[in-house]
């Protein structure tokens with residue numbers, strides 16, 4: 776623990792204190808290759824922390840929050856001949872409690888997120 780403490784309190788502090796950070800933006804142009812090499816771990820560390828922060832704070836990319844999550848892929852096959860009514864609405868927002876059928880949950884989802892999801896409506900010709 777003492778070695779880690781020394782590394783952080785002494786070595787890291789010295790490293791940061793000696794970084795050749797220019798006083799102005801155009802001072803970057805006067806940095807030597809040796810300066811850039813010296814700053815590489817610092818710039819890499821800042822970039823890595825920025826990347827981790829972005830990964831932590833970015834909006835979720837998942838469109839299906841709860842339907843059949845144990846499955847690797849959710850597939851529903853419906854035979855159109857089995858339709859009992861003239862019109863059936865299928866969910867495309869993944870929020871329906873009756874998935875794959877639409878239960879109107881897309882309205883709350885759209886209100887909450889500003890999205891514009893709606894069902895796929897299949898009608899029989901009569």
Ligand code: FES
Nearest residue numbers: 866867868877880
């Ligand atoms: S509930 Fe998902 S589209 Fe209607």
